[in-house]
Amino acid sequence: MSILRAIFSHPSGRIGGTIVVIYLAVALLGMFDVTPYSPLQQFRIDRLHAPNAVYWMGTDLFGRDIASRLMNGIGQSFLVAFCSVAIATFAGTILGLTAAWFGKAWDGLVMRIMDVLLAFPAILLALLIIAVVGPGTWTSVAAIAIVYTPIFTRVVRGPALSIKAREFVDAARTFGSSRRYILTRHLLLNLVAPLTVQVTLALAWSLLTEAGLSFLGLGTQPPASSLGLMLADSRNLMENAPWMLIFPAVAIMISILGFNLLGDALRDILDPKTRRSAP
Amino acid sequence: MNYLTRRLLTFPLVMLGVSILVFVAIRLVPGDAITAMLGTEAGLLTPAQRAALSAYFGIDKPILVQYWSWLLGVLQGDLGISVIHGKPALAIILERFPLTLQLALMSMCVALLVGLPAGVFAATRNEKMSDLAVRIFAMIGQSTPNFVVGLLIIYALSAGFGILPTMGEFTPLFTDPLRNLGQMILPAVTLGFAFASSVTRISRSAMLDVLSDDYVRTARSKGVPKRSVIWRHALPNALIPVVTLSGVEFGYLLGGAVLVEQIYALPGLGRLVLEAILQRDYALVQGCVLFIAFNFMVVNLLVDLAYVTLDPRIRLGESK
Numbered sequence: 001m002s003i004l005r006a007i008f009s010h011p012s013g014r015i016g017g018t019i020v021v022i023y024l025a026v027a028l029l030g031m032f033d034v035t036p037y038s039p040l041q042q043f044r045i046d047r048l049h050a051p052n053a054v055y056w057m058g059t060d061l062f063g064r065d066i067a068s069r070l071m072n073g074i075g076q077s078f079l080v081a082f083c084s085v086a087i088a089t090f091a092g093t094i095l096g097l098t099a100a101w102f103g104k105a106w107d108g109l110v111m112r113i114m115d116v117l118l119a120f121p122a123i124l125l126a127l128l129i130i131a132v133v134g135p136g137t138w139t140s141v142a143a144i145a146i147v148y149t150p151i152f153t154r155v156v157r158g159p160a161l162s163i164k165a166r167e168f169v170d171a172a173r174t175f176g177s178s179r180r181y182i183l184t185r186h187l188l189l190n191l192v193a194p195l196t197v198q199v200t201l202a203l204a205w206s207l208l209t210e211a212g213l214s215f216l217g218l219g220t221q222p223p224a225s226s227l228g229l230m231l232a233d234s235r236n237l238m239e240n241a242p243w244m245l246i247f248p249a250v251a252i253m254i255s256i257l258g259f260n261l262l263g264d265a266l267r268d269i270l271d272p273k274t275r276r277s278a279p
Numbered sequence: 280m281n282y283l284t285r286r287l288l289t290f291p292l293v294m295l296g297v298s299i300l301v302f303v304a305i306r307l308v309p310g311d312a313i314t315a316m317l318g319t320e321a322g323l324l325t326p327a328q329r330a331a332l333s334a335y336f337g338i339d340k341p342i343l344v345q346y347w348s349w350l351l352g353v354l355q356g357d358l359g360i361s362v363i364h365g366k367p368a369l370a371i372i373l374e375r376f377p378l379t380l381q382l383a384l385m386s387m388c389v390a391l392l393v394g395l396p397a398g399v400f401a402a403t404r405n406e407k408m409s410d411l412a413v414r415i416f417a418m419i420g421q422s423t424p425n426f427v428v429g430l431l432i433i434y435a436l437s438a439g440f441g442i443l444p445t446m447g448e449f450t451p452l453f454t455d456p457l458r459n460l461g462q463m464i465l466p467a468v469t470l471g472f473a474f475a476s477s478v479t480r481i482s483r484s485a486m487l488d489v490l491s492d493d494y495v496r497t498a499r500s501k502g503v504p505k506r507s508v509i510w511r512h513a514l515p516n517a518l519i520p521v522v523t524l525s526g527v528e529f530g531y532l533l534g535g536a537v538l539v540e541q542i543y544a545l546p547g548l549g550r551l552v553l554e555a556i557l558q559r560d561y562a563l564v565q566g567c568v569l570f571i572a573f574n575f576m577v578v579n580l581l582v583d584l585a586y587v588t589l590d591p592r593i594r595l596g597e598s599k
Contacts, residue, residue, distance in 0.1 A: 115289065116296035119576050121531045123538075124552065124568060131556040131564050132307050208424050212538050215426055216553060231430060235542075238434045245434055249427045257422035264418075 006269045007262070013269070016261025023074060023255050030075030035068035039225050048241045058243035060233060070247055073225040074255070080137060080219070080226075081206040084144035089199055091145070092152020093191070097183055099153070100160035111157070114150035122147045122205075123212060130218045137226075140219040144206045155198045156191055163190050193270040200266055204259035211252050227252045286583055290576065297572045298353065302346050305565045313338075358566030363558050368566030372548065376570075379540070379547040381452060382466055383532035387525060389471030394478025395521065401479065402486030403509060413479060420476030426538040429469040433542070436465075449546050466543045470536060474528050481524050485517035492516075519589050526582030530575040 007013035029035065036056070043049075043063035051058040057066035099110040117125065126143040133139045163169065164187065172182050213219035214228030222229060227248050234244035313332055314321040324332070333339040337348060352359070358368040401413035436442050450458045489495060490513055498508050537549035544550075548567065555563035 112289075112292065112296060115293045116300055119293055119297050119579075120568070120572050121533075121575055124571055127537070127552060127556060128301070128304055128564070128568050131561075132304050134309075204422070211424055212426060215538065216541065218556075231427065235430065238430070239437055242434060242438065245430055249431060252427055253419065253423045256424070257419060260418060260422050 003269070007265055010265040010269060012261040013265030016258050016263075016265055019254060019258030020262055023078070023258060026071055027075045027078040030071030030073070031079060032075075033072065035065075035071045037065040037068045039064065039069045039072035040223055041065070041068075048237070050241075051243050057247045058241065060230075060241070060244055061237060066230075066243060066247055069225040069230060070227075070251055073227045073230055073248065074251060076137070076220055076224060076226040077207055077210050077214075077228075077252075077255075080140050080144065080210045081203050083141045084206050084210075085148065085199060085202045087141070087145035088148035088152050088202065089195065092149045093156050093188070093195065095149070096153040096156025097160055097187060097191075100157045100164055101179075101183060101187070107157075110153065114153050117146065117150045122209060126209060126213060127218070130213070135218040135221060137220045137224070140210055140213050143213070144209050147209070148202050148206065151202070152195075152198060155194055159191055159194055160187050163187055197263055197267045197270060200259055200263035204256045204263065207252070207256050207259065283584070283587055286580065290580055294573065294576060297576070298350060298569065299346070301565055301569050301572070302349060305561050306342070308561060353569065358569065359562030361555070361560050361563040361566075363555075363560045363563070368563050369570075371551065371563065372566055372570050375546060375548045375551045377451070378449070378545060379533060379536055379549060382463060382470060382536055382540070382545070382547060383529055385463055385467035386471035386474060386532055387529055389467050390474035390478050390528070391521075391525065393471070394475040395482050397475075397479040398482025398521075399486055399509060399514065399517075401483045402490060405487060410483075413483070417476040417479040417483075420472055421480070423473065424538075425469055425473055426542055428472045429466070429539055429542040432465055432469060462543075462545075466536075466539050466545060469542070470532060470539045474532070477524060477528065478521060482517060482521050485520045486513060489513045489517045519586065522585055522589060523582055526578055526585065530578035530582075533571060533574045533578065 007017050030039075033039065037043075041064065043059060043065070045063070046055065046059050047061060047063040049055050049059040049063070051066075055065050055067065057070060059065055060069070095110050095114075099107040120128070125147050126140075129143040129146060130139050133142070169182060169186050172186055177185075210219055210226070211228035211231070214226040215232045216228075217232065220226035220229055230248040231245065231252075234241070234248065238245040313324070313329055317324075321329075330339070337345060340348075349359075356369055358372070360366070361368050361371055364371050397413050397417070401410045404410045433443070450462060452459045486509075490509075495508060495513055498512050499505070503512070533548075536547060537553055539545075540547040540550040541553060548571065552564065552567045552571070554560075555567060
């Protein structure tokens with residue numbers, strides 16, 4: 001509870017935390033279709049309707065309610081972001097921990113593979129993976145997870161190496177603690193702080209990447225909705241129906257802003273060294 | 280072994296890994312290469328024709344042999360033939376590359392011209408209202424995907440002024456520089472927007488660190504004017520993280536301009552990758568990805584070298 005209190009007493013944390021909580025609620029409602037209308041329902045006579053009391057954010061070319069599609073799209077984008085970051089965190093933590101612990105050939109192998117993955121600009125690697133597997137929601141999850149795994153591996157390996165050399169780990173070994181116990185209780189627990197910061201910031205990046213991929217038509221496929229897809233739909237209609245552009249654009253910006261603010265606050269709280277000159 | 284030697288030695292190794300990854304990835308595409316190349320027409324081939332084609336393209340050989348001959352070709356500049364364009368992949372890539380390079384350079388100029396003064400300004404007014412305003416703006420800039428910035432700029436121009444960015448035939452820089460700059464300025468601003476925000480944040484925090492150093496205090500106490508302290512004494516030392524960031528971001532711009540090129544219909548390298556993926560032109564996908572990754576790695580290597588040159592403390596062998 002003290003971490004929650006710390007977040008909400010930090011200015012960025014308060015704003016970021018509130019945004020993230022609101023978005024999570026909207027995402028959950030959208031994911032389970034608890035929306036004003038069904039996101040796929042077409043009101044043919046109300047096509048391209050401006051926002052009003054009935055359609056809060058207007059309707060699109062097919063007469064579908066933008067607010068409902070936006071809620072559903074936020075749910076979809078968050079699903080992709082959370083799943084991909086969860087996979088990247090899990091894979092990156094295991095690879096980073098084992099590389100630090102076993103060292104030698106395994107460390108060399110893991111870190112060279114990560115170097116290779118880091119040799120691609122993120123969106124390009126995601127595009128390569130999608131070129132191979134074909135577009136779709138779960139391909140985006142896999143692509144984003146693979147793109148961010150090396151970052152987590154590096155974030156874990158560095159501190160894990162220095163913790164491994166500390167006396168309390170030697171002491172645990174002398175007392176006969178098992179390898180799994182030392183890895184999870186001593187190393188992993190001490191890595192929770194940098195990992196938490198990284199997870200929050202990675203969520204912002206993966207929301208950004210997901211929006212980009214689905215904007216290009218390589219992520220979530222229509223008729224399902226996602227924020228990037230809604231923006232792609234708005235491209236040719238923005239002059240006549242600006243609400244199709246404005247609402248999803250603002251929704252993406254604020255969601256990423258929320259995670260960035262929260263990430264910055266967590267970095268300040270969990271790593272006091274950076275506090276003085278936090279950007 | 281010091282950092283520099285290690286860095287130079289691992290470069291070819293990582294490049295080899297990249298080539299293996301790209302080669303294997305393209306061969307994981309479902310279906311065989313002949314079908315990928317000919318599409319539905321592949322169904323009309325007799326087994327003998329198929330075997331002849333396989334032998335011609337060398338895809339009947341073991342995978343290691345295929346990789347070796349592909350790698351030898353790549354080293355001699357042969358990235359394969361694009362099925363859609365009917366030309367060598369490298370020739371098409373080199374046609375498109377100047378635009379992407381120009382776009383990346385222009386966005387970097389935009390980012391540095393806006394970000395650096397903004398960062399320095401905010402640092403000198405630490406914790407005041409103007410500092411807060413710059414920080415909020417930078418945070419919003421960093422949180423806005425570049426394609427959203429692009430769409431909003433296009434909308435603002437068309438709704439506010441009734442003009443649309445020129446999306447017609449692209450004019451190369453040396454054909455008509457004015458027209459070219461007219462076509463490139465909005466994409467460069469779009470791409471430079473988030474980059475400028477990162478530069479602002481990093482230069483602000485670097486300046487804050489430097490401004491609290493003893494030598495700055497000494498300079499101020501001996502009566503050096505504030506402006507001179509900031510720009511002549513403090514800024515050069517605050518530039519190291521900015522150089523690193525700019526280099527890394529420049530590498531990303533060289534390969535990551537897909538979305539902006541798509542929005543402004545610019546025939547650059549990013550758009551070429553996208554077209555190649557959508558048209559299943561695998562030789563071109565492979566060539567582009569390899570080319571971009573190579574550039575990205577070279578830029579990162581240069582950044583590291585610049586880093587070592589700028590900061591003599593990083594002879595790094597000992598600190599790593």
